[in-house]
Amino acid sequence: AQSVTQLDSQVPVFEEAPVELRCNYSSSVSVYLFWYVQYPNQGLQLLLKYLSGSTLVKGINGFEAEFNKSQTSFHLRKPSVHISDTAEYFCAVSPLSASKIIFGSGTRLSIRP
Amino acid sequence: EAGVAQSPRYKIIEKRQSVAFWCNPISGHATLYWYQQILGQGPKLLIQFQNNGVVDDSQLPKDRFSAERLKGVDSTLKIQPAKLEDSAVYLCASSLAEGSNSGNTIYFGEGSWLTVV
Numbered sequence: 001a002q003s004v005t006q007l008d009s010q011v012p013v014f015e016e017a018p019v020e021l022r023c024n025y026s027s028s029v030s031v032y033l034f035w036y037v038q039y040p041n042q043g044l045q046l047l048l049k050y051l052s053g054s055t056l057v058k059g060i061n062g063f064e065a066e067f068n069k070s071q072t073s074f075h076l077r078k079p080s081v082h083i084s085d086t087a088e089y090f091c092a093v094s095p096l097s098a099s100k101i102i103f104g105s106g107t108r109l110s111i112r113p
Numbered sequence: 114e115a116g117v118a119q120s121p122r123y124k125i126i127e128k129r130q131s132v133a134f135w136c137n138p139i140s141g142h143a144t145l146y147w148y149q150q151i152l153g154q155g156p157k158l159l160i161q162f163q164n165n166g167v168v169d170d171s172q173l174p175k176d177r178f179s180a181e182r183l184k185g186v187d188s189t190l191k192i193q194p195a196k197l198e199d200s201a202v203y204l205c206a207s208s209l210a211e212g213s214n215s216g217n218t219i220y221f222g223e224g225s226w227l228t229v230v
Contacts, residue, residue, distance in 0.1 A: 004155075034218075043117075043204060043223040044156070090155055094219075099144050099208055100169060101219050103155035 002027040002093050004104035012110045013081055021076040021107045023091030031093040033074040034101065035065055038088045047089070050074065061085065086111050115139065117222035119205050125228045131193035134225040138186070138207030144168075146219065147180055147190050148204040156204055162188065163210070195229045202226050 007022040025031065032051050036044040048059025055067040065076045074091060091104040118137040126132050138145050143164050148156035159178065161169040165185040173180070177196070182188040192199055202224040 036221075041226075044206075044221040046218060046220070049218060099163075099210075099219075100158060100161060103157075105155045106153075 002095060002102045004091050004093055004102055006091055006104035006107050008107050010108045014112050015083055016080050018079050019081050021089050023074045025072050025093045030096045033067060034092040035076050036090045081111055083111050085109060117205055117207055117220055119222035119225050121225060123226045126195055128197055128229050129194040132195060134190045134203050136188045136205030139220055142207035143210040144208045145182055145188050146206040150202040150204055197229050200227055200229045
């Protein structure tokens with residue numbers, strides 16, 4: 001079975017400051033890793049994904065994430081946030097052998113001007 | 114390319130009434146999912162279809178929830194009778210068939226927001 005832990009339910013940051021949203025996962029099999037973003041009153045949108053290869057993955061809107069197999073982590077980072085980044089961010093895993101995807105509980109990113 | 118379409122976007126019903134949600138996945142996507150997202154939580158898988166067959170419905174409350182995908186394209190999720198705790202966003206999603214090069218990327222619709230009063 002797989003599980004995802006997002007360590008922070010809320011992260012407040014000032015505009016133009018860097019941010020890191022933490023994600024740890026547990027799985028007995030190899031997995032794909034994802035970050036999704038959910039803007040207010042909207043569905044989920046894929047930010048980035050790790051399938052294989054380079055452990056540093058770049059996504060849309062200037063976000064990137066680094067896969068760390070030894071620490072079973074997939075933290076999301078952005079060097080300088082904008083007001084428009086205010087949203088809920090979900091980390092997710094999917095076992096290679098199946099199409100199902102398991103989500104974490106989400107981290108709400110709030111940007112202060 | 115058109116995304117995953119869902120309707121209605123918003124629905125308010127009284128407890129013990131019934132409601133149905135409709136989903137049209139991305140063209141060519143064989144796998145269709147229904148997720149339930151309760152406020153403040155991550156999405157929880159209710160049911161997964163591969164074409165018109167059920168792959169996983171282990172978390173579907175079958176005494177009140179039902180879903181079908183008769184022709185392997187559109188899908189309908191029904192709740193009858195609804196309870197207060199069913200208030201949530203119901204997200205439909207789709208992906209290419211298992212083992213595709215998409216790496217299991219799942220594309221979501223905008224959701225159907227249900228309030229049970």
